[in-house]
Amino acid sequence: MVTTDRSNPSGAQSTQTTPLAGLQVIELSSFVAAPLGGMTLAQLGAEVIRIDPIGGGPDQHRWPITNDGASLYWAGLNKGKRSVTVDLRAEPGRDLVRQLVGSCAPGTAVVVTNSAGQDWLSYDELRRYQADLIHVQVHGHSDGTPAVDYTVNAEMGFPLVTGPANHADPVNHVLPAWDIACGLYVATGVAAATRHRELTGEGCKLTIALSDVALAMAGNLGMLAEAEVTKVQRPRIGNYLYGSFARDFSSVDGRRFMVVALTRRHWRDLLTVTETQVAVSALEDALGVDFSREDDRYEYREALAGLFDRWFSRCTSAEVEAALSATALLWAPYRTFTDVVAHLGTSAGKNPIVEQIDQPGIGSYLSPGSPLVQDGRPVRARPAPLLGTDTYPVLTERLGLQREELSRLRSAGVLPEQ
Missing domain, CATH: 3.40.50.10540 (Crotonobetainyl-coa:carnitine coa-transferase; domain 1)
Structure with missing residues (x-):
């Protein structure tokens, strides 16, 4: 036609x-x-x-x-x-x-x-x-x-x-x-x-x-029902993810990355890439929790983020990108609009x-x-x-x-x- x-x-x-x-x-x-x-x-x-x-x-x-x-x-x-x-x-x-x-x-x-x-x-x-x-x-x-x-x-x-x-x-x-x-x-x-x-x-x-x-x-996202049914007033949590684990991290050269671990596979990959399996396992034992569960990860998000921070703070942005690209994790670098325009002009960013x-x-x-x-x-x-x-x-x-x-x-x- x-x-x-x-x-x-x-x-x-x-x-x-x-x-x-x-x-x-x-x-x-x-x-x-x-x-x-x-x-x-x-x-x-x-x-x-x-x-x-x-x-x-x-x-x-x-x-x-x-x-x-x-x-x-x-x-x-x-x-x-x-x-x-x-x-x-x-x-x-x-x-x-x-x-x-x-x-x-x-x-x-x-x-x-x-x-x-x-x-x-x-x-x-x-x-x-x-x-x-x-x-x-x-x-x-x-x-x-x-x-x-x-x-x-x-x-x-x-x-x-x-x-x-x-x-x-x-x-x-x-x-x-x-x-x-x-x-x-x-x-x-x-x-x-x-x-x-x-x-x-x-x-x-x-x-x-x-x-x-x-x-x-x-209403569709459960926010109104949460207030009515559970009487919970949702708190401000900065760049964490409500009910799961996600946060921004900074590399040694000052680049920031948003990292999201929603599934068990994501979580395993985050522990592997940041080399924190032993430390996180010890924290689980000490607290009597299971960090394969999203709600436990959310409750202790600040303690966990502190462990991951150490790895990010020792790596350059290039090292972070290379390591995260080899995982199933959901992640992205923070960009300005100027950065986005520049990225679109590259072979990797072409859309x-x-x-x-x-x-x-x-x-x-x-x-x-x-x-x-x-x-x-x-x-x-x-x-x-x-x-x-x-x-x-x-x-x-x-x-x-x-x-x-x-x-x-x-x-x-x-x-x-x-």
Whole structure:
């Protein structure tokens, strides 16, 4: 099957059949979750048209940025999409969005948005233009009140179990985990709803709240049940692993490594590589415990780590890497983002989902495609569009607007200057 990728500005064809080829997504979004959902759908083959206000929304200049002020954040979360800008405060601009939804072929229309309090973007309103519409609304909280990842994380308890033991203040994680999970739920929900529409001919309304994603995972991982059933207030334990054994260790030349021993084989290999079998056996006898059990290893983690520390502190980082590579242990060196970029440029670090792309407005740099690899073929990264660059082509292709009408809308301030 040959599919035409309309989200590819070159219009090139691909002989690779993508799972969501033919799906047409209209995205009105900001922050992380909804844009990530849209980009994931684009990587799965959907045509995604991102619509922003003229001049851009809140993400247009969000950090990180280049020295010239171009947003690397925008470029990273909008790969493979098309960009349309209209005056979303004016009724003619809103009507263009409605018409774009209505222009989708039957059985293909999807709207993804996290815009709050916009009745004209609601499922009930837009389904008037596309009866079998799949509509995804991302909220902060399930009652519609706003929230972002960092506030959700705070109210869900995670910052109070993150960080070094006995640290008094909350420690927020720099990774927006709930945004990421929410964005992937968006894509999963659309894929499931698409299957439902194929079978029944019916669209559907999907809603997802960022706080519910965090709540669900806190429950799925047993954290809420632990607090309720066992009455245990989980402690801060730094870089140890709760309920098992893992910790960071430093080599003699100052490199740090994270080492994880989850299974009995891991544990045996850790004792062998650190030459601590005799010492650990003596500690077991003295304490009357069995360190092949995860809970015993966790309870006496600090004493055990002290034994392993001696080996790491005598070895260079090269010696540590060579020794750990010969075991079944789970381990990794700590790297900065700069280290990661350098590692990707080596033969050992080369990754097939990452390649150089030429990003308009920024230049050439390494960028990942989709982590989902289809039939052994990575989905290649495609640049993000410049803001509004597809406005006139999309309105011409999708709505059939002619030069005179486009000129009139531009003069009225509904469309941007070309």
